[in-house]
Amino acid sequence: MNKPMDNVAEVQISGRRLAGLVRLIAEHRVAAVIIFLMVFPFLAPYKALAIDVLIYGLFALGFNMVFGYLGVLSFGHAAFFGAGAYATGIAMVHFGVPWMPAIFVGVLMSGLTAAIMGAMAIRTRGIYFAMVTLALAQCVYYIIYHMEEYSGGEDGLTGVSVRTVDFGIATVDMMQDPMGKYYIMLAFTAVAIFLFSRILNSPFGAVLEAIRENENRARACGYNVLLTKWVTFVLSGLFCGLAGALSAIHLSVVPIEYLHYHQSGLAVMMALLGGMGTFFGPFIGAMAFLMLEDAITLMTTHWQLFLGAIFMIFVLFFPRGIWGSFLHWISR
Amino acid sequence: MTPTTTDIIRAEGVTKRFGKFTALNNVSASFPRGQLTAVIGPNGAGKSTFFNVISGAFPPTAGRVIFDGHDITGTPQYAFARLGIAKSFQITNVFPELTALENVRIAIQAMHRRFDIWTPRSRLTEMREQAADLLDLVGLRQHRTRHAENLAHGEQRALEIAMALACDPRLLLLDEPTAGMSPEETLVMMDLITRLADERTVILVEHKMKLVMGISNHLIVLHHGELLAEGTPDDIRDNDEVRRVYLGQGSH
Numbered sequence: 001m002n003k004p005m006d007n008v009a010e011v012q013i014s015g016r017r018l019a020g021l022v023r024l025i026a027e028h029r030v031a032a033v034i035i036f037l038m039v040f041p042f043l044a045p046y047k048a049l050a051i052d053v054l055i056y057g058l059f060a061l062g063f064n065m066v067f068g069y070l071g072v073l074s075f076g077h078a079a080f081f082g083a084g085a086y087a088t089g090i091a092m093v094h095f096g097v098p099w100m101p102a103i104f105v106g107v108l109m110s111g112l113t114a115a116i117m118g119a120m121a122i123r124t125r126g127i128y129f130a131m132v133t134l135a136l137a138q139c140v141y142y143i144i145y146h147m148e149e150y151s152g153g154e155d156g157l158t159g160v161s162v163r164t165v166d167f168g169i170a171t172v173d174m175m176q177d178p179m180g181k182y183y184i185m186l187a188f189t190a191v192a193i194f195l196f197s198r199i200l201n202s203p204f205g206a207v208l209e210a211i212r213e214n215e216n217r218a219r220a221c222g223y224n225v226l227l228t229k230w231v232t233f234v235l236s237g238l239f240c241g242l243a244g245a246l247s248a249i250h251l252s253v254v255p256i257e258y259l260h261y262h263q264s265g266l267a268v269m270m271a272l273l274g275g276m277g278t279f280f281g282p283f284i285g286a287m288a289f290l291m292l293e294d295a296i297t298l299m300t301t302h303w304q305l306f307l308g309a310i311f312m313i314f315v316l317f318f319p320r321g322i323w324g325s326f327l328h329w330i331s332r
Numbered sequence: 333m334t335p336t337t338t339d340i341i342r343a344e345g346v347t348k349r350f351g352k353f354t355a356l357n358n359v360s361a362s363f364p365r366g367q368l369t370a371v372i373g374p375n376g377a378g379k380s381t382f383f384n385v386i387s388g389a390f391p392p393t394a395g396r397v398i399f400d401g402h403d404i405t406g407t408p409q410y411a412f413a414r415l416g417i418a419k420s421f422q423i424t425n426v427f428p429e430l431t432a433l434e435n436v437r438i439a440i441q442a443m444h445r446r447f448d449i450w451t452p453r454s455r456l457t458e459m460r461e462q463a464a465d466l467l468d469l470v471g472l473r474q475h476r477t478r479h480a481e482n483l484a485h486g487e488q489r490a491l492e493i494a495m496a497l498a499c500d501p502r503l504l505l506l507d508e509p510t511a512g513m514s515p516e517e518t519l520v521m522m523d524l525i526t527r528l529a530d531e532r533t534v535i536l537v538e539h540k541m542k543l544v545m546g547i548s549n550h551l552i553v554l555h556h557g558e559l560l561a562e563g564t565p566d567d568i569r570d571n572d573e574v575r576r577v578y579l580g581q582g583s584h
Contacts, residue, residue, distance in 0.1 A: 201452050203445040210438045213427035220425070222413030222442035222499060231447065 019330045029279050030197045034190045037283075038183075047178035049294060051185060053287045055247045056270060058189050060282030061196060062239025063267035068277030069200065070232050071212030073126075076117060076133030077267045079140040080237040082259035084110040084244025089160040089254045090150050099162045103188070103245040110241025111234055113140060118233035122226055134261055141259040157254040174249075185246050192242055197279065199235060208232060212277075240267070269311055275324030284323045340365040340503055340533045341386060341417075346395035348381050355381040357557045358395070363550070368529040370544035371537045373554035374577055380422060380507060382554060383537045387419040387505045388412045399503070413442060418501035420492040422508045422537075428481035432472055432491055435480050436463035439498035466494040470524060486517030493524065504528060507537045522547060541578060545569070553577075 025032045037054065044050040063077045088106030091097040097105060117140075121132040144151045151157055165172045165184055172180035199205055207228055210218040219225050248254045257263065266289075274285025292310065296303040318325045339362040348356040356378045363369045373379050385392045391406045398404070399415060407415070427435050440459050445451070467476055470490040475483060480491060489509055496504060509525065510518045526547050528534060538544045544551070551568045553561040561571045568574055 198452075199449045201454075202449045203441050203451060203453060203456065204447055204449040206434070206438055206441060206453060207446065209430065210427055213429055214425060216421075217425045217427060217495075218438075219409045220413070220419060220421070221439045221495065222410055223446060224408070224410045228446070235449070 022327070022330055026279070030194050033193050033280065033283060034186075037186055037189065041179060041182050045291075045294065047182060049290060051178070051182050051250050052290050053283070054182065054185050054189050055243050055250065056266065056290060057283035057286040058192055058246070059240050059243035060267050060270035060274065060286050061193070062236050062241075062243065064271045064276060064282045065196070065199075065208075065236040065239065066232060067268070067271055068275075068281070069205070069208045069212065070229060071277075072229065073130045073268070074121075074133045074233070074236075075130045075261065075264050075268070076121075076135075076137030077236075077240050078259050078261060078263035079117060079137035080110040080114055080240035081244040081247070081263055081267075082140065082144065082254075083113040083237075084241030085248040085254045085258050086144055086151055086157060086244075087241075088245040089157040089248045093157060093159050094150055099165075099249060103242070103249070106245030106248070107238055107241045110244060111238045113241075114234045114237025115230075118230045118237075122230050122233065134264070137259070137261060137264060141256070141261075144259055145256060151254075151256075154256060156256050157248075159252070160248050160254060161252045162249050181250070185250065188242060188246060192239055196239060200279070204228075204231075271321075272319075273311065273314055273321055275321030275327070278321070278323045278327065281321055281323045285321060288322060338364055340400060341535075342398040343382070343386060344396045344398065346382070346385055346392045346397065348378075348385055348390075349393045355557050356385065356392070359554070359557070359559050360395075361552050361559055361562060363533065363535055363552075365533055367549035368525070368534045368536065368547060369550040369552060370548040371535065371552045371554065372539070372541050372544060373560070375539070376556070377554040378557040379537045379539070379554055381557075383419075383422075383505065383507045383535075386535070387417065387507075413499040413501070416499065416502040417505065418496035418499050418503070419505040420489070420496050420507065420509060422511060424485065424488045424492065426480040426488055426491055426495070429479060431477050432467060432480055432483065433460065433463050433476040435491055436466050436494050436498055439463075439495040440466075443499055463494075463498075466497055467491075469497070470494045471520065484517075486513050486521065489513065489517075489521065490524065493528075497528070502532055504532055504534045505537075506534065508539060509536065510538075510540075510543065518543070 040053065041047055041050040044053070059081055066072050066074050084106040087109035088102045091102040091105040092099060117133065117136045120136060121129055124132050145153055162174045165174060172184060174181050207218065207223055210223065211225055211228060215225055244258065270285035270289050271282050272285065273288050274283065275281030293303060293307060296306045300306070314321065320328055342362040344360050346356055346359045347354065359382060371379050371382060384390055386397055388404070388407055388409045396403055396405045399417065404415065427438065430438070437459050440462050464476060467473055470493050472487060472490055472494065475487060480488060483491060493509070506525065510521050513521060522543065525534065525536065536544060536548070545565050548565055551563065551565060552559065553568060553574050555577050560577065561568055561574050
């Protein structure tokens with residue numbers, strides 16, 4: 001009788017240790033993500049994938065503010081990613097703006113896009129919000145598509161090149177040195193992660209949770225729910241815009257597909273796969289998605305079929321996503 | 333004294349229609365400051381509609397609502413807490429996955445920091461203390477860290493009242509606060525309401541007439557969306573019309 005009992009106790013103790021470790025990581029969540037991302041290029045199969053994880057993790061992170069924390073599904077976040085990418089690229093190619101200020105231009109323009117789209121969509125709820133944001137994002141797609149002179153139309157915007165970045169003490173060759181490029185991108189991402197965590201942890205972050213839990217109650221408490229949602233939408237757009245801006249610099253081109261609704265779908269899938277409403281979820285989701293895509297593409301040309309099946313398994317059986325299910329499992 | 337200084341809130345000719353259905357028809361009533369007024373009436377009398385109009389959930393089709401001398405008709409719901417009007421809902425309405433303390437703290441925060449995206453929440457110690465005090469007041473001291481969804485029905489109702497008190501309201505509106513409660517829970521709740529009424533104006537919407545007769549200073553009786561009677565508990569008790577309306581209900 002004693003032996004199995006002892007085993008149970010042992011498992012519980014190690015479970016408690018794991019929970020303690022997770023709590024420690026959660027308490028220092030910004031440091032945890034940044035340290036992981038600093039090590040990640042050495043773990044990734046190749047460097048370009050690491051940069052993609054960085055960019056798409058940030059994109060999914062920004063999206064998750066609206067989806068996971070506010071509890072509203074937007075299908076128009078491609079517009080913010082695309083606006084960030086195009087504005088950065090256009091500023092550099094057509095106006096000769098240096099890359100760093102161009103990133104700010106990109107972030108601001110996506111914030112502006114979010115402000116306008118948000119003002120038009122925020123009164124609708126549920127599936128209607130998803131549809132309206134989808135439609136508005138398609139409008140952005142066609143506007144940019146037809147601004148051929150600036151955007152390059154169907155061919156996308158080319159020539160967004162940053163050759164070298166000079167720090168005074170060291171120079172990074174952006175074309176030849178993927179590691180250097182990764183860490184420059186990580187510096188921007190790290191600042192964004194810090195700001196994101198700060199917002200979630202603020203009184204405003206508490207209001208997001210309150211609205212997700214019970215919109216009517218939040219209103220009766222004295223919160224202007226519409227305005228709060230709009231501000232969240234704009235903040236979310238800023239983060240996604242930064243992801244787009246970094247992507248433009250990473251690829252040296254801005255494909256028109258960045259504005260396609262498929263891009264919005266990526267954010268939804270990555271956030272769901274990693275765990276909506278969790279801090280680490282979006283990066284884990286982006287990583288899982290991109291690595292799976294990478295692995296399956298090598299095996300078959302029908303990779304979308306397999307990825308779709310995996311996604312469906314998650315939605316049906318693990319709706320909390322990878323990280324969310326793990327958290328649930330250790331907190332039993 | 334003029335009526336505006338003795339009455340805290342006044343409905344003037346309030347009518348509310350839903351499509352062709354008239355839920356409230358030209359109801360005028362005033363609520364004396366510092367007293368506990370109960371709005372009663374049989375099922376379908378329009379009590380909840382009346383509650384929703386004076387608490388700002390939706391505007392009346394016609395008529396005005398005057399609070400402290402100001403016309404508040406059509407004022408958005410979220411502005412009510414800052415005016416000093418708080419309410420509890422007929423159906424339990426809390427933040428289910430947050431702790432009892434966080435539920436109240438968020439309600440307090442609505443008075444101070446609605447768009448602060450920078451200060452860490454852990455620094456808001458004063459707010460947490462205020463929230464803990466309010467939980468003590470409604471008898472939820474030992475349930476601070478429990479999630480609201482895990483509280484018993486009566487406890488959730490008490491939590492809602494603590495949240496309503498967060499804005500330190502001059503006017504507290506309660507929609508059937510004892511609905512679905514056991515007799516024991518009802519007693520505790522009525523005791524709490526009487527204590528709260530010592531310090532502020534309370535308007536209570538209630539279906540059960542007997543329950544409010546003992547504790548109200550003033551009563552308003554609605555029937556078929558119209559004002560049937562208004563007065564002290566004694567006036568209402570002796571009112572033949574009220575008696576006739578309630579006879580079918582077997583409450584008197």
